[in-house]
Amino acid sequence: MNGSFEFNWQAALDSIPYLLAGVPYTLLISFGGLAIxxxxxxxxxxxxLSSASxxxxxxxxxxxxxxxxxxxxxxxxxxxxxxxxxxxxxxxxTAGIAAIAVNSGAYISEVVRGGVQSIERGQREAxxxxxxxxxxxxxxxxxxxxFRRMIPALxxxxxxSIKDTSLFAVIGVGELVRQGQIYxxxxxxxxxxxxMVALLYLAITLTLSLLLRLLERKGLVGQ
Amino acid sequence: MSEQSNKxxxxxxxxxxxxxxxxxxxxxxxxxxxxxxxxxxxxxxVIIGASGSGKSTLIRCINGLEEYQKGHLEVDGKxxxxxxxxxxxxxxxxxxxxxxxxxxxxxxHLSVIDNITLAPTKxxxxxxxxxxxxxxxxxxxxxxxxxxxxxxxxxxxxxQQRVALARALAMxxxxxxxxxxxxxxxxxxxxxxxxxxxxxxRDGMTMVIVTHEMNFAREVADRVIYIHKGEIxxxxxxxxxxxxxxxxxxQSFLSRVLTH
Ligand SMILES: Nc1ncnc2c1ncn2[C@@H]1O[C@H](COP(=O)(O)OP(=O)(O)OP(=O)(O)O)[C@@H](O)[C@H]1O
Ligand SMILES: [Mg+2]
Numbered sequence: 001m002n003g004s005f006e007f008n009w010q011a012a013l014d015s016i017p018y019l020l021a022g023v024p025y026t027l028l029i030s031f032g033g034l035a036i037x038x039x040x041x042x043x044x045x046x047x048x049l050s051s052a053s054x055x056x057x058x059x060x061x062x063x064x065x066x067x068x069x070x071x072x073x074x075x076x077x078x079x080x081x082x083x084x085x086x087x088x089x090x091x092x093x094t095a096g097i098a099a100i101a102v103n104s105g106a107y108i109s110e111v112v113r114g115g116v117q118s119i120e121r122g123q124r125e126a127x128x129x130x131x132x133x134x135x136x137x138x139x140x141x142x143x144x145x146x147f148r149r150m151i152p153a154l155x156x157x158x159x160x161s162i163k164d165t166s167l168f169a170v171i172g173v174g175e176l177v178r179q180g181q182i183y184x185x186x187x188x189x190x191x192x193x194x195x196m197v198a199l200l201y202l203a204i205t206l207t208l209s210l211l212l213r214l215l216e217r218k219g220l221v222g223q
Numbered sequence: 224m225s226e227q228s229n230k231x232x233x234x235x236x237x238x239x240x241x242x243x244x245x246x247x248x249x250x251x252x253x254x255x256x257x258x259x260x261x262x263x264x265x266x267x268x269v270i271i272g273a274s275g276s277g278k279s280t281l282i283r284c285i286n287g288l289e290e291y292q293k294g295h296l297e298v299d300g301k302x303x304x305x306x307x308x309x310x311x312x313x314x315x316x317x318x319x320x321x322x323x324x325x326x327x328x329x330x331x332h333l334s335v336i337d338n339i340t341l342a343p344t345k346x347x348x349x350x351x352x353x354x355x356x357x358x359x360x361x362x363x364x365x366x367x368x369x370x371x372x373x374x375x376x377x378x379x380x381x382x383q384q385r386v387a388l389a390r391a392l393a394m395x396x397x398x399x400x401x402x403x404x405x406x407x408x409x410x411x412x413x414x415x416x417x418x419x420x421x422x423x424x425r426d427g428m429t430m431v432i433v434t435h436e437m438n439f440a441r442e443v444a445d446r447v448i449y450i451h452k453g454e455i456x457x458x459x460x461x462x463x464x465x466x467x468x469x470x471x472x473x474q475s476f477l478s479r480v481l482t483h
Contacts, residue, residue: 125288126328126387130342130394131318140341144332 012192015183019196022179026204029093029175030162033100037161038154040101041108048113059109066106072167075099079171096168096175104161111157115150116142155212159205166201176200237300238263239398239429240285245294247280247453254280255291256453262398267430269440269461272450273476278433281450282400285431286320287313299397318346321391325403327383329375329390335362336371339390347394354393361389365419381412385419392423399423401432437481441465449473 047059066074079095090098119142127137169178180197184190240262247255254277262268270278283289284296287303296303299319301312330338339361340354349357362368365385367378375383384404391399401420405413417439424430424443434440440447440461447464449457449472457470465481468474 120328122324122326122328123330126322126324126330129286129288129317129320129322130390131314131346132342133314136345140345141330145330148332 008189008192011187011189012196015180015187015189015193015196018183019176019179019193019200022174022176023200023204025093025173025175026162026165026201029096029100029165029168029173030158032097033165034104034158034161036097036101037104037108037157040105041112044105044109045112045116048109049116063106063109066102067110071099071103071164072170074103075168075171092168092171092173095171096165096173099168100161100164103164104157107157107160108154111150111153112146114153115146118149119145151212151216155208158208158212162205162208163201238297239299240431241295241297242284243295245284245291245296247277247284247289247291254453255284258294258450258453258455260448260455262429262431264397264429265427267424267428267432267443267445268448269444269446270431270433270448270450271435271437271440271476271480276450277453278450279402280453282402282431282433285398285400286317286322288322318342318394319396320398320400321394321396322400323384323387323391323402323404325406327375327380327387327407329383329387331375333374334371335367335373335375335378335386338375338386339393342390343393357393358389361392362386364392364422365389366415379412380408381415384408384412384416388416388419388423398429398431401430401434403433403435405434405436435480437465437477449476451476 044059044062047055048063050056050059075095075098078098079090079092082095083089123141123145124137127141128134132140165173165175166177168175169181172178176197180193184193187193238261240260242258242260245255245258245260246253258281260268260281270281272278280289284291285298290306292305294305298316301316303313303316304310330341333341336355336358339358340349340351343349343354343357344351359368359371362371365388367382367385367389370378370382370386375386378386388404404420405416408416413436417436420430420432421439421443430443432440432444442461444461446458447461448455449464449468449470451472457464457468457473464473465477468477
């Protein structure tokens with residue numbers, strides 16, 4: 001091969017099929033984790049809003065713990081630490097999904113809380129004064145409006161979590177970065193390969209951004 | 224005692240609202256002081272008073288949007304406990320008591336028709352078709368039959384408030400509460416909302432109205448109540464209160480508001 005100061009387009013292109021094999025894992029871990037994270041976030045976000053302090057406190061503790069520790073430490077804890085407790089190994093993909101779930105769940109809790117709190121008091125009062133129960137008022141009036149306001153912040157969290165999965169190369173999940181590292185180990189084309197890795201992340205996150213913008217535009221109808 | 228002084232024969236015309244010695248505090252602020260208020264079926268009661276005197280708080284106690292600390296409150300035959308936040312009675316009372324707010328509080332994510340049919344379908348379990356038919360009839364009644372498919376943000380303030388009125392009426396309430404329904408409106412739209420309320424009063428609806436529209440009050444009220452710093456200081460027919468107020472605080476309030 002030529003001197004390494006030169007950018008080798010051929011090497012960059014050659015790496016693509018190999019890197020693409022990592023994309024499904026990146027998507028599986030990030031979207032699997034985010035889906036669970038959303039459920040967790042709804043649960044703790046609503047608990048966080050409760051007027052009963054014994055419901056509020058567990059939510060506060062959860063949010064602070066998982067927002068205040070690095071996702072890398074979380075995944076290491078789950079992958080290497082938890083098996084000691086459980087007495088059996090956890091596979092790397094499961095550990096990755098779990099880490100994204102608990103980590104994004106903490107942030108999404110706060111997004112949910114903010115979204116719900118942003119709805120004017122009069123909306124709740126109007127619902128209650130019509131005879132709707134508190135649950136119905138939440139379900140038909142508060143949540144639909146709050147959710148629309150959450151979309152930008154949820155999208156933001158989605159993009160962050162997708163990028164966070166790159167850290168999981170350390171536990172050997174065959175996602176994008178890991179695929180890149182393996183390829184570089186045999187070809188020594190770090191510049192080309194990491195550029196391709198970066199472009200693939202960008203392709204994923206830009207697609208998500210675009211989808212979100214479409215959603216937002218649709219969600220705005222009738223606001 | 225008060226039980227004897229304002230007695231109403233609770234045989235056939237039991238009062239819809241019976242409030243006795245109601246006291247309400249916001250922290251250290253004593254907002255309602257020993258308020259007695261009885262509203263009988265078909266009556267139109269207008270509450271007037273200066274800003275901050277407790278008019279909104281009083282009317283919001285009637286459908287439990289505000290808690291209170293002391294006193295007795297019965298609405299539509301059901302006792303509302305001071306802090307009965309989520310009691311079943313409270314929800315039942317609310318299905319029978321409609322409310323129109325100063326800021327309309329329409330649901331912005333729902334079309335006009337869905338705003339109106341939501342509660343009848345979810346609370347009264349009316350069928351969709353039935354609720355839609357009622358909604359169209361009510362929209363016609365308040366003069367905006369052609370706006371059914373629009374969203375609240377596409378309507379003028381006056382139209383929004385009339386939708387809010389239709390939404391409350393769709394539950395076929397026995398009592399309607401209005402908290403300054405025209406205060407957020409541009410002057411040219413006040414008339415259309417008052418017209419709709421006038422018609423409602425003419426049809427025999429029991430109404431409790433907080434308003435600064437004194438001419439309207441004089442015209443529709445059976446009884447006018449003047450509230451000052453959380454106390455009812457004077458009440459009577461519109462003629463009595465507006466033309467010959469007995470209390471000097473009523474006199475000074477009226478001389479201020481009636482000049483402009
Ligand atoms: N949620 C609240 N917390 C604390 N104080 C409140 C609250 N709501 C009202 N108050 C206070 O209670 C008093 C009565 O308020 P209220 O809204 O009932 O007056 P109002 O007669 O309706 O006035 P306005 O004509 O301005 O609407 C005021 O001093 C107000 O500042
Ligand atoms: Mg008020």
